[in-house]
Amino acid sequence: MAQPQKGICAEPNLHSVFLMLNVVEDDDATMRRKLADILALFDYYDSEHYEAMVSGVIAIGSGYWLELYPGLLPIELSPFPDMHCDDRHAPATPADLFIQVRADRADICHAMATDIFDLLQEQVELVEQIKGFRYLDGRDLTGFVDGTENPKGLHKLDVAIVGDEDPDFAGGSYLHIQRYRHLMKRWNKVEVTDQEQIIGRTKEDNVEFDSADKAPFAHTKRTSLKDEQGQSIEMLRQSMPYGDLKVQGLYFISCAASPKPFTKMLHSMIYGDENGVYDRLLDFTVAETGAAFFAPSATFIKRQAKTSMSA
């Protein structure tokens, strides 16, 4: 099977750098080769610093894909589903490339991001660079543990990686990325028991409420969805907190074998249930960016680079 990129299903790291880039030069063959060079760079840092659990992800924006790989399109690749309802917004802010470097050392992340930017500098402009970090025992800055209900073990692959349904793109993954800015002052004024209602879990011990006890506005109620066959709709979340003393939030990343889980859950959060009951978490955090990508398998990136070399 085509080899998925290592960073898609990696266990949570302590540090990460997220790079959003736009391509400004239309030398696509060079770009295809350079993406393969970045995979080699991930491998190099991984072998030099094996204790740091180094990995990374290269993902191509839905609007740039066909320019980079003409004639080959992942079946479900589509633009970010821009959604707005009252004062709840999920804006689309497309970008050509998303590159994530991940490691348990901040210095290694910095070194990798620097090398990547040196390599791409002539072809791209940097839209934004965000440093993600693990906070306490895997908590979001709201104080709640994030990622508990993520798929585990081999099930991660079923959820996050495209299989035989799209053989040309098996081993790839659909990514959705949103940078959320938390309204921390507003959140911190809310009693912990009310915060727990909003998440649908206890704060300190991270115990899930029984489904019947969850408020319809609870985040985990609005995102626990089933398909027509009654099967749970799932995604792999690889989000990380980011920020400083001025701005804090969550860099949300979902990886899935299809874009549908993300779109359905976001719809349920923003537009709410049949009674219009929306996700109350959205009263305390604002999505400032939103972009859709496809992260092809490492095999695909390398193969396309070789084809470019022989062309």
Ligand code: HEM
């Ligand atoms: C600022 C934004 C967000 C924050 C702070 C946040 C935080 C959390 C927390 C604390 C949990 C409970 C623990 C866990 O299972 O991970 C959770 C669960 C979950 N979140 Fe989010 N989340 C955010 C945005 C989103 C978005 C945009 C989606 C999807 C479109 C999403 C999908 C999910 C799913 C699927 C679960 C698991 C639900 C379950 O099965 O119990 N989250 N989130």
